[in-house]
Amino acid sequence: MIKLALKDLKLFFSDKRSMLLTFAMPMALITLFAVVFGGTGGGKESRKYDLLLCDLDNTPASHHATAQLDSLKSLNLIPEQLENAQNLIKKGKKDAVLVFYKGFADSMVAGSALPVELQYDEAKEAEVGLLQQSLIPTLMMLPFSDLGNIPNMMQNRFDKMMGNAADNKLKNDMHAQFDSLYKTIGKGVSSKKNVSADKGKDVAQSFGMGSEIKMTKLVSATNDNSVGLVQAVAGTAIMMLLFSVVGIGASLLDEKQEGTLKKLLYSPLHPNSILFGKMIYSNCISIAQLSIMFVYANLVFALDIYHHLPSLLLMILATAYACSGFGVLLASIAKSRQQVQGLSTLIVLVMSCIGGSMVPTFIMPAFMQKISMFSVNYWGIQGFYDIFWRMLPFRDTTFLSRILVLALIGSVLNLVALKMFNKNILKMT
Amino acid sequence: MISVSNLKKSYDSIQALKGISFQIEKGEFFGLLGPNGAGKTTTISILSTIVEPSEGTVSIAGFDLKKNPAECKKTIGVVPQEIALYNELSAYDNLLFWGGLYGVPSAELKTRSEEILKLFGLYDRRNDKVKTYSGGMKRRINIASALLHKPVVLFMDEPTVGIDPQSRNLIFEVVEKLHKEGMTIVYTTHYMEEAERFCDRIGIIDDGRIIAQGSLEELKKSCQMKETIVVSFVLLSDTIFDQIVSEWKDLKRIENSIHFYSSNVKSDLAKIIIRCSETGLDIVHIDIQKVNLETIFLSLTGKQLRD
Ligand SMILES: Nc1ncnc2c1ncn2[C@@H]1O[C@H](COP(=O)(O)OP(=O)(O)O)[C@@H](O)[C@H]1O
Numbered sequence: 189m190i191k192l193a194l195k196d197l198k199l200f201f202s203d204k205r206s207m208l209l210t211f212a213m214p215m216a217l218i219t220l221f222a223v224v225f226g227g228t229g230g231g232k233e234s235r236k237y238d239l240l241l242c243d244l245d246n247t248p249a250s251h252h253a254t255a256q257l258d259s260l261k262s263l264n265l266i267p268e269q270l271e272n273a274q275n276l277i278k279k280g281k282k283d284a285v286l287v288f289y290k291g292f293a294d295s296m297v298a299g300s301a302l303p304v305e306l307q308y309d310e311a312k313e314a315e316v317g318l319l320q321q322s323l324i325p326t327l328m329m330l331p332f333s334d335l336g337n338i339p340n341m342m343q344n345r346f347d348k349m350m351g352n353a354a355d356n357k358l359k360n361d362m363h364a365q366f367d368s369l370y371k372t373i374g375k376g377v378s379s380k381k382n383v384s385a386d387k388g389k390d391v392a393q394s395f396g397m398g399s400e401i402k403m404t405k406l407v408s409a410t411n412d413n414s415v416g417l418v419q420a421v422a423g424t425a426i427m428m429l430l431f432s433v434v435g436i437g438a439s440l441l442d443e444k445q446e447g448t449l450k451k452l453l454y455s456p457l458h459p460n461s462i463l464f465g466k467m468i469y470s471n472c473i474s475i476a477q478l479s480i481m482f483v484y485a486n487l488v489f490a491l492d493i494y495h496h497l498p499s500l501l502l503m504i505l506a507t508a509y510a511c512s513g514f515g516v517l518l519a520s521i522a523k524s525r526q527q528v529q530g531l532s533t534l535i536v537l538v539m540s541c542i543g544g545s546m547v548p549t550f551i552m553p554a555f556m557q558k559i560s561m562f563s564v565n566y567w568g569i570q571g572f573y574d575i576f577w578r579m580l581p582f583r584d585t586t587f588l589s590r591i592l593v594l595a596l597i598g599s600v601l602n603l604v605a606l607k608m609f610n611k612n613i614l615k616m617t
Numbered sequence: 618m619i620s621v622s623n624l625k626k627s628y629d630s631i632q633a634l635k636g637i638s639f640q641i642e643k644g645e646f647f648g649l650l651g652p653n654g655a656g657k658t659t660t661i662s663i664l665s666t667i668v669e670p671s672e673g674t675v676s677i678a679g680f681d682l683k684k685n686p687a688e689c690k691k692t693i694g695v696v697p698q699e700i701a702l703y704n705e706l707s708a709y710d711n712l713l714f715w716g717g718l719y720g721v722p723s724a725e726l727k728t729r730s731e732e733i734l735k736l737f738g739l740y741d742r743r744n745d746k747v748k749t750y751s752g753g754m755k756r757r758i759n760i761a762s763a764l765l766h767k768p769v770v771l772f773m774d775e776p777t778v779g780i781d782p783q784s785r786n787l788i789f790e791v792v793e794k795l796h797k798e799g800m801t802i803v804y805t806t807h808y809m810e811e812a813e814r815f816c817d818r819i820g821i822i823d824d825g826r827i828i829a830q831g832s833l834e835e836l837k838k839s840c841q842m843k844e845t846i847v848v849s850f851v852l853l854s855d856t857i858f859d860q861i862v863s864e865w866k867d868l869k870r871i872e873n874s875i876h877f878y879s880s881n882v883k884s885d886l887a888k889i890i891i892r893c894s895e896t897g898l899d900i901v902h903i904d905i906q907k908v909n910l911e912t913i914f915l916s917l918t919g920k921q922l923r924d
């Protein structure tokens with residue numbers, strides 16, 4: 189018995205690939221998850237957040253506000269026309285646009301609520317939430333700058349608070365109170381030319397009020413597919429597809445083991461057709477699997493698949509093609525079925541993780557989002573987002589570019605697979 | 618039909634074939650007889666184009682194997698040493714699949730599959746999955762799947778290994794029938810009985826070389842093998858033995874019996890019996906050991922065909 193165990197150990201240690209799988213895989217996975225969820229010890233990486241800015245007011249006051257926001261470390265302001273900005277968001281390229289409407293400066297002087305609006309993609313709600321947190325203190329502080337009229341603002345706020353309930357006498361009394369109050373603090377505030385950010389914030393907070401930002405969902409308004417549903421269906425479908433496609437690829441190795449591959453080679457068939465046969469088989473299964481997933485999502489969760497049938501079909505084809513190539517490639521690299529199993533589990537999990545099958549990419553740190561582009565999952569999921577969430581039309585270039593990327597991935601994988609197949613599989617019969 | 622010249626094949630460290638040459642005529646039944654590891658499968662693999670030789674040339678039915686592998690492949694049928702079938706498919710579906718690879722038209726393929734299933738006695742079970750078959754039945758389907766395109770040349774690599782006597786006899790009958798119908802057959806085996814039974818000509822292969830080839834008679838002659846007459850006596854005294862040795866050169870004594878080596882058993886046997894009665898020796902037992910492939914192989918290599 190011990191001899192048997194020793195023999196197995198010996199075999200194991202002589203197979204470097206399977207060793208790598210056994211040890212490196214769990215390590216890699218642990219590291220990966222840690223990075224994704226931001227738990228690495230390397231300190232918090234402050235990420236610059238791309239925020240589109242549309243200044244319709246275009247006055248010294250709005251410029252000042254822009255400068256204030258620009259000075260924030262966490263923000264990277266990109267000036268943009270409103271229409272362009274909205275398009276970018278709809279296509280999922282940017283998360284949100286901050287709009288300063290006309291009358292921004294006047295409101296500042298009048299001390300009324302600032303006409304500021306944040307238009308955003310609901311799919312990016314988590315991101316936008318964080319964004320809001322860094323925006324609000326700065327925006328709240330704006331009326332307290334030299335350009336703002338604090339007493340007017342106080343009075344307006346108060347009026348709004350009281351509404352029609354208060355009679356004019358009370359209002360006037362209160363206004364007078366505000367004036368004197370402001371004068372007292374104002375000594376401290378206006379005596380210094382530059383109000384420090386903290387001070388301004390403190391003052392604003394001490395009054396218990398701030399500028400509110402009007403929040404508008406740009407994308408959610410147009411469709412009733414929930415972002416969570418699209419994420420779940422697309423993410424899971426692609427991950428499971430990858431797993432099943434690996435199984436298909438592995439059947440090539442089964443054939444080798446069973447001797448049927450050799451027997452196929454006796455026939456006048458061109459050896460490459462054996463691989464092509466597998467590719468076709470794998471594509472068929474993939475297309476069927478994806479289609480069934482979406483039909484299921486339609487039946488059970490009422491995902492609106494009929495509305496975008498041509499784009500959806502195109503997307504399914506492209507995704508199936510890319511994923512199949514992946515399965516076939518794995519099979520032609522590995523030497524045994526066991527190896528395929530190990531190798532593929534690792535790669536599928538990693539790709540699914542970075543590509544957004546497990547957690548949506550938009551909650552990942554910026555550099556992870558860049559890395560995620562190296563996965564089939566990313567392009568697939570984004571494509572399905574385009575269809576169901578961003579409601580991009582069939583001819584949209586963003587959507588078509590995803591298709592193109594998927595087709596490219598598939599072609600490259602298939603080509604490499606062919607090379608490896610000729611080198612590995614055929615030579616070892 | 619088949620011409621093989623100076624075939625060599627090296628795997629990383631092993632030289633599996635060290636220069637093999639033979640010619641096979643149309644309709645001939647050629648046997649490759651040799652122990653495990655001799656290079657039989659390697660030879661068949663090269664002939665069926667799935668292994669590239671390190672050196673040497675092969676032509677099949679007039680086509681050069683290297684220049685025109687596709688044409689060669691169409692001419693040949695291969696029965697691999699290992700059973701290679703899709704276990705999850707029925708025997709009938711397996712036949713349709715393997716035949717389909719050779720471009721047999723589907724109507725013809727169907728009738729041919731049924732014929733062959735009957736020939737191999739598996740027609741009744743044609744729709745059962747192959748995984749439910751016994752080893753012998755699988756072997757039969759394994760052979761059947763190589764015959765659907767009516768190959769001109771059939772390669773069979775140890776087709777009867779690990780098989781029940783019933784299946785074995787059935788396979789023998791089919792093989793003999795195919796041979797009678799004019800098929801050229803290359804048959805490898807390490808059973809000398811099979812080689813003796815079927816083969817028009819035999820190549821004896823050992824350690825990557827063909828050490829002798831020809832018909833059974835030719836092999837016997839070329840080896841100058843003598844048959845052995847073993848005579849056992851009740852008692853063999855030294856004085857009588859010395860007397861016999863002086864009269865008969867080629868013999869060996871083992872206790873109370875003498876092995877006479879003879880190239881003409883009939884006349885020698887009569888002489889021996891007469892001589893023995895003259896000397897008053899009591900014969901207990903006479904045995905004649907004929908020359909066969911086993912003894913030829915033994916004399917050529919000093920090894921048993923099977924260990
Ligand atoms: N793929 C291979 N790699 C390395 N050595 C091999 C390979 N195939 C066969 N051999 C070696 O070549 C020799 C001949 O093998 P083979 O042709 O299978 O013999 P046989 O069929 O007569 O039993 C053996 O020593 C075997 O170990």
Ligand SMILES: [Mg+2]
Nearest residue numbers: 657658698775
């Ligand atoms: Mg063999």
